[in-house]
Amino acid sequence: MTKRRALPAAVFVLLLATFLRFHLLEAQSFWNDEGNSARLSERSLPAILEGTASDVHPPLYYVLLRGWRELAGETEFGLRSLSAYAGVLTVAMVMALGGRGAGGQGSRGAGERGGPLNSSFVIRHSSFALAGLLAAVSPVLVYYSQETRMYALLALLAGLSAWVLLVWLGGARPGWRWAVAYVLLLAAGLYTHYFFPAVIAAQGVVAALWWLRPEWVTGRAVADGRARRLVTWLGLAAAAIALYLPWLPIFIRQIGGREGAPVALADFAAESARWLVLGSTVAAGEASWAMMAAAGLLLLGLVVGGRRSAVSLLLAVIPLALMFLVGATDPAFFKFMLVVVPFMLVLMGLAWRARRPWNVVPAGLIVAVLAGSLLSLGHLYGDPAFARADYRGMAARIAAAAHPNAGIILVAPNQWEAFTYYHRDGAPVYPLPRGRPDPAVVEPELAAIAAAHDRLYVLFWGAEQRDPQGIIAHWLDGHAFKASEEWVGDVRFVVYGLLGEPPAAPTPSGATFAGLDGETITLHEFNVWPAAAQAGDVVGARLLWSADATPRRAYKVFLHLLDETGQVVAQRDGEPGGGARPTTGWMAGELVTDNHGLLLPPDLPPGDYTLRLGLYDALDPTRRLATGDGDGLTLGTMTVR
Template identity: 40%
Template sequence: MNAILQRLNNRYAASIAASIVILLAFAVRVHLLGAQSLWHDEGNSYVQAGRSLVAIAENAARDIHPPGYYWLLALWRALTGESEFTLRMLSTLAGTLTVACTFALGKRLYSALAGLAAALFVTLNTFGIYYAQEARMYALLALWSAAGMWVLAQFFLRRGDSKRWGAALALLNAAGLWTHYAYPFVMLAQGALAALWLGTHFFRQERADLGRRLAQYSALNAVTIALFLPWLPTALERIRTWPSTGQAIPAEQALATIFGWLTFGITYEATNTAFGIVLFLLLFGLLVERSEAHTPLWWRMLLPVVWALVPVGSFLALGLFREANLKFLLSAQIGVALWLARGLWVLWQGRITLVAGRRRLPLQTRRTILRAAASLASLWLTLNLWAGLNPLYHDTAFQRDNYRAIAAQIAAQARPGDAIILNAPNQQEVFAYYYRGDLPIYPLPEGLGGDDAATRAAVEQVMARHSRVFAVFWGETERDPQRVVESTLSAQSFEADDIWYGDVRLVRYVMPAAAYPISDDTPIRFGQHITLRSYALNTDTFAAGDVLQIRLLWSTDAPLDTRYVVTLQLLNPDGTLAAQRDSEPGGGLALTTTWQPDVLVSDNHSLVIQNDLTEVHYTLIIALYDRNNPQERLPVGALNYAQLDEITIQPTGE
């Protein structure tokens, strides 16, 4: 009776502890859920979720994601609304349920203690938290993966008929395939585990259950394929034709990054984490006592190992590595957490032989030492995972691109006659979520790009119709690899200002003035090789809010190996700085390191006349400085700058 009560108490305590961990998982995922702006991909989710189920499928057929997540999000949006918070909540719930599945799987494979440890590691890993706070399909991908592995374990470890577990696995795998094209990595891991289980039973001649399990496993995979069959031709076509996005980097660098993300999350570099104890736990996670090395035990030991390694190996073999693609490995992070948890569990069991001198330590002493090691390792791991939360929430390096602020900035500066160019055009969805103004919007280049002449002509048409253009640059290397949109704007207009919002850049361009009456073609020498051949100003009298436009013509008499930045400055009568704008030549598209000897380089610059400048005379100067050492300016005679003209600021309306 006491044994029964003790067992019930242990089960009750484990359930309470698991509930606390799951609540913690929800808390860290819901914290600041709606604080950040939606970014580009989330904007696509928002628009897709607003379409009919048929329209979702039609649009997904032109994308690189199947429609399953979008269908589910459309139903969710109809029930909860379309704020950033509610759109992301579906992923938050999926991420929380993933933690619950991790506990269940760890408990099934090893013990409740191992399940709790694995669930805690998944709870605090910033890799999982980040994507549980994003209105995309990756948290759902991880959920189907965790649930699928739990059902796979039930399928092979339970005695007797496993038809219902096979049916459940078929449905979960089909859901995974409809969610993301990376789910086959998980199915490959499942297949490897199935082959290990079936092969071992075959060679050990334990064939009583072998034929039935093999038939059931084959049948459940056939059902999965049948459920995905309507989309299979589209999936194969999209995967085959979508441009490759992998980066060629050394294997050790790729593996180090993947290891950091899978163990501590996307903030692993910010927390200066050491990995010695992680390797220590992974090593202990591979140990199996010889007396207990029967099939279920070593198969349980291998499940998280195979789950972690097969997706990573497939990912690298297919040349998919780049940081933006690491989300495809989100499910492998659960395998690593289970592997670490098994290492803790092995230590806690205290069955490992420890020797002092030639004497084997007593069992109780061994257990005390090993359990102390397990406790310290788990505490250290938990504290390091917890340390990653603050940078995740507050460090700008982990913030999403701020389209909310971009739209607000444009709305605040917009004037009649302005226009907006979105480069690339697939920013349109998220931009439309925030922008409520009436400026015309031009997504360029059209479609997937590729026709540079048509893109250039389209940009020139926009410039001819409008006096100013707000250009939002993101992802141009994929849709506009020749940077036709930016180079056309930079060459034929004037960049007034630019602001970075994460990886997105907002640039305000002003169209050229009708004439540039103030000019000077007296050569000015900068340093040993660079000469300013001439310059031309649109005027020398401005009002607040006007834009000073200057055309520069440069040359060099020798190749340059230093990138120089042009700085335009207005100086007060007393010589102090009043206004300044710095930019590399050509808006960064005509770098000095690309200049050819004796070839003229046309370079447009501008300076916005701020409202706080008083109505007095200012001196316009120009200088060149080393991009890597702003204090190092090129000499101009005895000075380090050249004076160009006197500028007058007059009251508005004068």
């Protein structure tokens, strides 16, 4: 590719990368980790250093974000734009790396007049543009370029430090400026993420390969001085570590204890490959053809690239191997693999070196990979199923309800930063549990919170880790009335009414429901209060059930509020006990107390309404249980003022 064609190709790729990274940048809410970044960057520099000393990430990104917010503001767009710009620079770096892989060192070395930026490797072959195009549309690179976290910066530093290393190794007389730049980039990587030592280890193997086979790394043979250059690299790495010494004790304290459950190598390879190619915004099993095409491109790049592929292969495989060896195989750690993505894309770009007419094969594979990437990006931009948890929307809904005596519980507490980014005043926020969940500590806290409020909004996130016994959910289901429940991303958003004790004795019933497997379920008594309410209030129903035999299937309870024409104007469906007492766990003759809340719509007109109750198969809502002459039981009427 000539210079005249190379420049427009590079400009097009960078414009595309910029568009994709800034497109709908502010559309989604901050999720909890982004909220942590946003709130931490509000602090002074000493406070940031103090905070990150106990955080799971080192401080450099937060320090940069602290300065960036002064320039770009504290909106989602402003704070995320730091990652977006880092993402665009990463695409440029992939093109530079792809140029080296495609064309060798070029006519001039790093220590010669003109420097590496004037060497011919950038324009020797169009594979550099292909690598850049794949980087521009890479789902994982775009995703993390739209997140207020350090991962886009991590990918940039991994690629940039590798490029500087190759320039330094390829120079006939390696200049000290490149050596200093390399040391600073390594130190910056160490201060950005605790996984960066894996990048340094991979680059050390590249330096050792240069000592053994310099032509495999820089495209030209070197007769003398190789051992001295390798020793110098060790000195540069040591200098970077010396700059990191103030943080080294914190690194040692932080690196242990986060490995995931044991995973077979084949499973890790398959899952990580899918993530690297398509990201996390495609459903399992979707776009398998894109995976096959990516595998074909990688294989073809290795074959066609020959020894030119060795550097990218090492820089991609070694961090992956280290992830597996240290047990960082859970999908939550896959974002560490952003340090691998630039080199994987360079390998794919090498496939375009296939000679005519065989280059029709990589052309077809490229189209398939690009189609898979665009499919994933379409999900990222427009499919709510793949959206981040909408803390902005949840905070707005709570504010719009404007309940005069509401409280908010966050389970787990590390949602606090993201939620309070949007919820700055109004209802008090209670992060629970504080430390290890202990019923003797948590339940009195819940009782005190419940006594102070008439309504609770509860955000459950990662409860299986922070409250594995379900202490908070079980207490609330037994002492409050669950009025609504929905998933907002990976957050379970629940509204509870706190109604105190009923003002009257329960109403005897004795109504029986014919179970679908021959059992009989009896409603012994019920209590519904308040009898008069306002639109937007929660009405509670306390039910007392039993079954003559343990049901073999789960049933759900429905509460319907009907207007004078028989139309349903409010509805609540749920398993008994808020899901904690499914009917499949009832013992024969056991009495089961069951609380349900019905949230009245805020625009419900005043008038008299009828409340009906029934049961249905949890797996098939059309199969209702018969009772009396129908499939529902009238509990009474209530008035909306």
